[in-house]
Amino acid sequence: MSAPLSRDQVRLSRRVSMVLRHRPESVGITLDRNGWVPVDTLTAALGITRSELEAVVDGNDKSRFVIEDDRIRASQGHSRRVNVDLDLIPADPPPVLYHGTPSANLEPIMREGLRPRSRTHVHLSPDTSTATRVGSRRSPDVAILRVDTAAMTEAGRIFYRSANGVWLTDAVPPAYLSR
Template sequence: MLNKKEEISLSKFMTKILRHTPQEYGIVLESRDGSCPTAALLQAVRSRPKWKAVTMEEIEQVVRNSDKQRFEIIGDRIRARYGHSHQKLSYEPGQPPDVLYHGTNMFVLQEILAEGIRPMGRQYVHLSEGLHFASLAGQRRGQLVILAVDTRKAHEQGTQFYYAGNEVWLADEVPADCCSPLETALNP
């Protein structure tokens, strides 16, 4: 059983492998859903001295306890649900709720309000059904700002939404006029 610090460290390592640099660790992700065999991930993790004794149960612990539910195990396969930078995964288009939320920071607010939300170094823009996940994502880099996204208006302008699971939605980009900052986020 991992302690909280070890769990966070292993989660970050798994994120690196499954979302950003799988090839560095000999992992080939299925292009359809970004998954790989759990046995292959376990072998890749164990290839590092720090993690040579990690067990499948500890990987399952990380998956189960991830605050953003980053990972998913289905049968004998594991995947990162979203956040990939190495290849663009395909997701089925879906019908999101009328409003989704995007967590960001005050530093980029004016740029977003002028140009919209873009994926930056990721393959998709990440949006959430609730404020919790938006807050987790946005508070990492400065003063938190939460944007409400009018999904109907965005869809009318050609934005396609994809459900990644666990309240997370993805889009290629979101037009600026579909985004509005929540007042409570600007005036805590």
């Protein structure tokens, strides 16, 4: 297991995430149709070394990035405006998954369901501790929602599992949510 990232490495990780998931044009790069970009192209655009990038990739506790051969991409979490095909294969989820959100969001979510908003998919967690950690990024007051994925699958809803273990789906209607 890697040592925790330094403050500068966390800052760089956030920058890499922003570029690969949301705004590649902000540093003058273009992702291929599957979200990949040559490592050398990204490091040159960011003004960093390959070893600095690899330290951030290896030290990221959420495995947000994948380096394969001489290319890199984000595992998931792309904005809709970044049109990439991650070649996700439908997968059978466990019977229940979880979603952590600030408690202030609870009422509209229970009324309207979970929607991807500016992202391509809704992100779901395999356990409550992960959902709590994800939800607490935006607020210390977190509500954990239980998602009845067994019923969703039976109704024909499709799920995917990203390279870093995050479960993805297009939306979760309110009928499949509980506290």
